[in-house]
Amino acid sequence: METVNRTAHSRPDAAEAEMKAVMAAYEQPLLRYAASILPNPHAAKDAVQQAFIRLCAFGFPLPFDPPALRAWLYRTTWNTAIDLLRAEKRRAVLHEKAAEMIRPSPSLPSPHPTSNDPRLEQLQPALARLSEPERQIVLLRLQQNLSYKEIGTITGRPIGSVGRLLHQAIQKLSRLVQSHSTESSP
């Protein structure tokens, strides 16, 4: 107990500084990542906050080297975001009345603020129609620019599987966007 009291003053400051550094490095990319998964920006913020809070539970200094920390953060953000999505879905099933107001599934167009690029408006619904692993890998590779190897660590897949899924997903995305544009053009 003696030791605890002596060190308790300096440790929280060091922990806060360490956490600030982590947040400075990962906050923005993680928010963009979460915002691409979740239908609204507030939910994205929630997911990222939860991931950071979970990270704190490991104690300080954090027991990760930088690549492991990145992999852990991306994995946890994804899991939290998917949890939020599913919770939303469950709630929608329970309250059918509320289902009209809440966006129940990721397959519906998201109420993100519209952008001035028409292709972006098609991209988001198309992205939501990919399977979860496909979406995760597309975002990690093409948005977050992580290598196949890092993606393998995050998703727990071998590199070959990452490559196959990404290839599949890109074919699918091109098809989806194409069919969307042919539907909407006449």
Next chain:
Amino acid sequence: MKRLCACVQRHLTAHALGELSPGLSRIIRFHLTRCPTCRQKAETLRTNLVLLQNNLGQIPAPTQLDPSQRRAVLEAARFSAARPLLFSDHVARLLDRFSSAMIFTPSRYAPSLASVAVILLTVVLGFSLFLPSLSMSRGRVKVTDTIPECSAPHEGDALKLMPMAPEDRGIRPQTLQKESQPLSGRSSHTDAEKDDRTFAHRYAKRAAEQPKTFAEEAGEAGNGTVGLMTADSVEQMVLEPPPMRRPSPLSPTPSVSPHAHRKDLSGDRLRKTEVSSRENTEKLGAPASALTLPSQAPPADDESRVSRSRKAAPRDLSSRREPPAEEQPAAPVFFNPFVETVRQPFSTFSIDVDTASYTLTRLALRNGQWPPPESVRVEEFVNFFDYHYPAPLRDAFAIHAECGPSPFGPGLRLLRIGVQARRTGREGNRRALLTILIDTSGSMATPERLGLVTHSLRLLLDQLHPADRLALLAFDSKARLMLDYTPLSEKNKILQVVESLQPSGSTHMEAGLRLAFSTARAAFDPAASNRILLFSDGAANLGSTTADEILALIADSRRQGIFLSVYGVGRSGVHDQLLEQLANKGDGSYAFLDSVEEARRLFIDQLAATLHTIAADVKIQVEFNPESVRLYRQLGYENRQLTAEQFRDDHVDAGEVGAGQSVTALYELDFPPDAPADAPIGTVRIRYREVESNRIVESVVPLPSALTTDRVNSLSPSTLLAACAAEFAEILRGSPFASDGSLAEVTRQLQPVAAAFSLDPRVWELLDLVEQARSLQNRSP
């Protein structure tokens, strides 16, 4: 052959992303030179990848957590650090990490993994029983070591998410579920949520009743998994608490390292993109439609394409990866894509008169560093130069457009739209009410920072009119009013205060701006031009440190008509993004003071523009005629894009223009081969609020119907200069559209221009900088 094609096509994505081994990618490259079908597929795929990358990067996302959320996270960090790390925490950590790897990617190996975990745990526990102190000091190392191995066997992978088998749940630490309900009926995800919720509560409780809880928990940890724990061993461990300060496996500066890695990645991305989209434009004809029409066939063939894009690749590798010593987190670098006119004939953007990006890049290149790509903004390069557009006599703006063959994009047209504001001298102007806010934090304590600021202020004081009034404020850890509004007739008094500034303390920019705006608001003079001049290196570290938060605090004052000019100083570690955003959203302009000459340019030559804003919220909309323009791409202005509807929405914030300033926008256009010669290219609309009368004005100017000229050589020197500046910036920024351009070509095009502008030292300086960049590029491997 067919089988080979199928095999190659499977690997095309990895090939385009540069993820294949050198041997395999050589085989694929060779095959692509032979097989037109595969080549066609590869081209389409590459275009799609670039477009996807661009578009995914632009998905709207919040840039920051809410302040309350940030506080909660930091609070949790403090909390977690304040409690001692107990043995059971080591167990919990191990299991937490193991389960977080497990839960969401369950595999058919889960049962075997679980047993491996149990064995591991037994080993760890056994170890700690017999050698408690040793295992304590090594516990952390163990955690990091074992986890990658734990996740490795997942490689069998199942695509779908399966519910966890009950025996898998058994491996979750019992300690974590102490306060939660029984397991039945809950999915493993909610377990994880629960962990978070109970985390703070659990530790609060533990902090209160230390030894007892510890014993309990150790017992419980033993219950769930291994029954080796005895009361004796527990006591032994209480007597011997774990070391408080453990060696950190993180690198000594965790704040730098993750970021440094990101920089590497962004460099990688540039390399891996490898594809020149412009090339696609030429050959494929329709890159913007490639995503929507992937089946559209590019005209087959010619070897040179493959070899040329390969030639372009090594250049992309240039020394772009050297991150400057201290720097803020890199923002992703965006590029405006080619847009199909049929789909979106309107290109709308807010005007931007800033020039800081050019000055910062100049500084970096002169110091022998390649500038960070995200700080290179094409529009600021283009707008740094004076193109001598004739100024209007009565209207606020004159528009000068020219269209001709693009000097850097073979087969494309270049459209230059120059907007020139009316010139008014300082004479007969409204008087100025200036609030000068100076950053006097410790980081400003060098001659090129605070020293240059005082020098600039002396220049400014000499230029001002005796009737102008000026207040001086300074901020470091606190903000304070140094001198209330004083007419320039008492210049000596002002100078005394300026000379007395002493740097010390941290940077509380929020407090500074808040005080500046409230002071300016209290003294607001509707007949004068009210302006705040902020001098800072942008290294805000107290209070709100992001532009959005700071601006939200001062939103009311901004609406009243107080403008903000931001002047960045310093040679390294300048937080360029913060300052740029402040000026961008805070109705102001952003310039960077890197030398006495730049100070003279800003405070003597362009003082009228700085002090006399003639139009606010200036927006430009170019409407292209789909008959004569098939694709267009705007060069730069990435963070100034507006939607077509926002053009007429007068609540949308846009750029401000001072007297005599000019703004130039460039477009690359792709004409269909059968374009009618006399059809107009389109029209330009400009909409702004006149500051003096507060009137909203919109005017329309048709663009020339045919090409002004047919040969690159007969383009006017000013258009060529703009094109060179833009190409130079695009190369520095790493634009995929400029990956087949070269600095040598920029020099070649720029030389005759420099001769035409022989009296303007800035053009010669540009030529010099291009050479400097070239020598840097050659020096790097």
